[in-house]
Amino acid sequence: MESVLQSLLEVARNPAPAVTAWKQGTNGKVIGWLPIYVPEELIHAAGALPVSLWGGSTEIARADAHLQGFACSVVRSVLEYGLKGTYNMVDGFIFPSTCDHIQNTSDIWAAVFPGRPKFDLVYPANRQSKASAAYLERLFTGLQEWLAALTGSAASEGRLRESIGIYNHYRALSAELAALRSSRPECMSDLEFSLITKSALFLEKTEYNRRLAELLPWLARRTVRPRPKVRLVATGIMAEPQGILQVIDELGGAVVADDLALGARILRAPADETLPPLSALVDRHLRLGPCSTLYDCRKERGSHLLGLAARHNADGVLFLSMKFCEAEDFDYPVLKAELEAAGLPLLLLEVEQQMSALGQVRTRLQAFLEILAQGAGR
Amino acid sequence: MREMSRSANFLLGLTMLYYTAPRQADRKKNPVAWCSSIVPVEFLRNMDVLPLFPENHAALIGARKMGVELAEAAEAIGYSNNICSYARADIGHILTGKSPVDGLAKPDFLVCCNNICGTVIKWYENLSRHFQVPLFLLDTPFNHEREIPEHSLQYVEGQLREFIPWLEGVTGKVFDYDRFQEIAIVSNETSRLWREVLTLAKHKPAPFSAFDTFNYMAPIVTMRGTPEAKEYYRLLLDELLQKVKEGTAAVESEKYRLLWNGIPVWYSMRPMLQLLAKHRANLVCSTYTNAWVLEFDPDNLLRSMAKVYTAIMINQSLGLKLNRMEKMLRDFDLDGVIHHSNRSCKPYCFGLYDLSRQLQAGSHAVPEMIFDGDQTDPRHFSWAQFETRFQSFMETLALSRTR
Missing domain, CATH: 3.40.50.11900 (Rossmann fold)
Incomplete structure (x- = not known):
């Protein structure tokens, strides 16, 4: 079983071989998509492999000729990988309208790679209008048409229904994995959890589900670390660079629940299988949240975090602030005030994927965890 | 010094009126709305709403060289130095009451349109939370094509139709189509x-x-x-x-x-x-x-x-x-x-x-x-x-x- 785990960790660390192997094995198309929300079910039903592109730790060199340094590290590194040829096995790209950074990078992408197929998923930012569902349905139909043209075959309703089932199963298994790290955090490290979650972004989901289902009972009995002294909730875009998770681990802390975009946020809200398949995906998108990138004038993220901390018996919240992410930056002062008022400690750590020195992060985490450990008395 | 032209004089008067009228308004007759810079203000005028524009005010804050002071006030409560400086200047003005023109009168509601950026959505979410007033979001999807797609126009038009009853609700007035x-x-x-x-x-x-x-x-x-x-x-x-x-x-x-x-x-x-x-x-x-x-x-x-x-x-x-x-x-x-x-x-x-x-x-x-x-x-x-x-x-x- 150790080998199953290792295979997933390896996919997360170096996805290219797995994606290339899938492509060679199936002769299918690979569709890359940018964060945060893309209905992978449509890609899966079209017989293509969806892979999710969240950037990485690559050094930025070529991308600087196209994007200013105050663009976030996700779009800068995605562009860098594109220019380096890392995405050469990717046949088409989907750019959702997540934020100004991604939206504008889409146009830069079109200028840099004029021939490469690209689809812009311009979501309705207003999800409360009566006109939103019709707009979204047209948008998803457009995506289906684009996929059909790219793969050479249109997905039937039956295929889509099947894919929705597979993805709901994927979410259910992911929820089991998340429950496990809260009930028995000693069974896996934070880094392992994060890498398992990330490996799903590059694997066909039937295959991923099979491996994860095998893994879960084994993980449940496994012990790799002592019971944590401090239990944390992590929020933000992603827990990268991954060294941060190792630091938490070394300091005797554990992330027992998260509200990360590359994490719990994309795994929320199963599609309603009683609805016609396309409507189910429309309905799911309209229910997603809370998320800094989804309009919410009630700002429910604060109460969501308080709820998470209470349910998972957490001692504090770690706000992993992706540098230059305006959506997250605007949420922070509101969350800070709300969590302070509720007496839940919060630590802000500004992160960039290209960060290499973690000394300062370690110092701040250490101080935070020490305070929390006194309070927790574990 | 050169004599002021008629238009420059008129502009001065207009600017005075723009800032003072909302302060003196009977809010039942003339509610005040804070708006992002390019909203369909015609709907508001029709309801005798007095719109105020924080971005325009922030530009003035910049021109009068108060930008750093007010931005720092926002940064002090946790706003990142990397976010839009209009937003930071505006929030700084709310927190400190400082402004080159005695500040903006408080809003009764907010209207935000993302045709200029996604930033305004986040900014207005926070304003809505701060002032505890309703917010209308008009979403105008970004256009990556040569022409704006038909389904986008239908969606925007649908929201404009909904804007009317929403405004009737927050103002307690009837929308007069002829006017x-x-x-x-x-x-x-x-x-x-x-x-x-x-x-x-x-x-x-x-x-x-x-x-x-x-x-x-x-x-x-x-x-x-x-x-x-x-x-x-x-x-x-x-x-x-x-x-x-x-x-x-x-x-x-x-x-x-x-x-x-x-x-x-x-x-x-x-x-x-x-x-x-x-x-x-x-x-x-x-x-x-x-x-x-x-x-x-x-x-x-x-x-x-x-x-x-x-x-x-x-x-x-x-x-x-x-x-x-x-x-x-x-x-x-x-x-x-x-x-x-x-x-x-x-x-x-x-x-x-x-x-x-x-x-x-x-x-x-x-x-x-x-x-x-x-x-x-x-x-x-x-x-x-x-x-x-x-x-x-x-x-x-x-x-x-x-x-």
Whole structure:
């Protein structure tokens, strides 16, 4: 079983071989998509492999000729990988309208790679209008048409229904994995959890589900670390660079629940299988949240975090602030005030994927965890 | 000191009225709404709502050099220095009460349209939370295509239809469709006059500079749809036509005619103007001021409003931005472009490098300069960098002349 785990960790660390192997094995198309929300079910039903592109730790060199340094590290590194040829096995790209950074990078992408197929998923930012569902349905139909043209075959309703089932199963298994790290955090490290979650972004989901289902009972009995002294909730875009998770681990802390975009946020809200398949995906998108990138004038993220901390018996919240992410930056002062008022400690750590020195992060985490450990008395 | 022109006097009065009326208003008769900079204000005017524009106020904060102080007040409660400086200036003003004009009267509700950026959505979420007032979001999907897709227009029009009962709910008034039509016509005529004002810069020498238009623009932003704003632009147009007739030049012996692409550097207008004039260069026009030329089809009002409010330049693809810029270069017979790589305004400046590359590859290649700056926060602007780049830009321009 150790080998199953290792295979997933390896996919997360170096996805290219797995994606290339899938492509060679199936002769299918690979569709890359940018964060945060893309209905992978449509890609899966079209017989293509969806892979999710969240950037990485690559050094930025070529991308600087196209994007200013105050663009976030996700779009800068995605562009860098594109220019380096890392995405050469990717046949088409989907750019959702997540934020100004991604939206504008889409146009830069079109200028840099004029021939490469690209689809812009311009979501309705207003999800409360009566006109939103019709707009979204047209948008998803457009995506289906684009996929059909790219793969050479249109997905039937039956295929889509099947894919929705597979993805709901994927979410259910992911929820089991998340429950496990809260009930028995000693069974896996934070880094392992994060890498398992990330490996799903590059694997066909039937295959991923099979491996994860095998893994879960084994993980449940496994012990790799002592019971944590401090239990944390992590929020933000992603827990990268991954060294941060190792630091938490070394300091005797554990992330027992998260509200990360590359994490719990994309795994929320199963599609309603009683609805016609396309409507189910429309309905799911309209229910997603809370998320800094989804309009919410009630700002429910604060109460969501308080709820998470209470349910998972957490001692504090770690706000992993992706540098230059305006959506997250605007949420922070509101969350800070709300969590302070509720007496839940919060630590802000500004992160960039290209960060290499973690000394300062370690110092701040250490101080935070020490305070929390006194309070927790574990 | 030169005597103030009639239009300048009128503008002063309008500005006073704009800031003071909401403070003195009976909120039952005239509720106050805070709005992002390009919202369909015609709906609000029809309900006798007094709109206020935090972005416009933030520009003034910048121009009066209060940007750093107010930004720091926002940063002190956790706002990142990396977010839009208009937002930080506005939030700083809410927290401290400081302002060049005694501040903005508190809102009864908020109206936000994302045709300028996604930032305003987050900013207005927080305003709604802070003031505990309702917020209407008008979502105008970004257009990556050559034409705005039909389903986008239907969706925007659908939201505009919903805006009416929403406004009736928050104001307790009935929406009068006939009056709405009349207001839209006034708004149209004001936009037309504004376009005619801007077009006068085609004359050689240009009778004014884009720096002047950054002052002229206040009523088209804040008072569109009122007879007063229309009257202002009628007065201004007459005066400017007179200048053209007399051959008055904004810059003595105008030699270089330039396009400004971006939001102004509000706290550095005067030194820039002086530097340019020294080189006999004039900023003849800008992509910025053109954003408020909003003309509707009165026979198909909601649909055409949906289109016009979605088709804001920075809400559309790089290709359309380039087309618009090339048209300005042609129409105004321009010699070069100054691009503001503005740390605050992501939609305006992400893509600038490729826009510039495409401009150079196209049929209207002219010398360009790109400088790093910020609209309100001087901590992100270096005069030395601006000056150095401007000098070499001038050398390139001079060379291109001799060729």
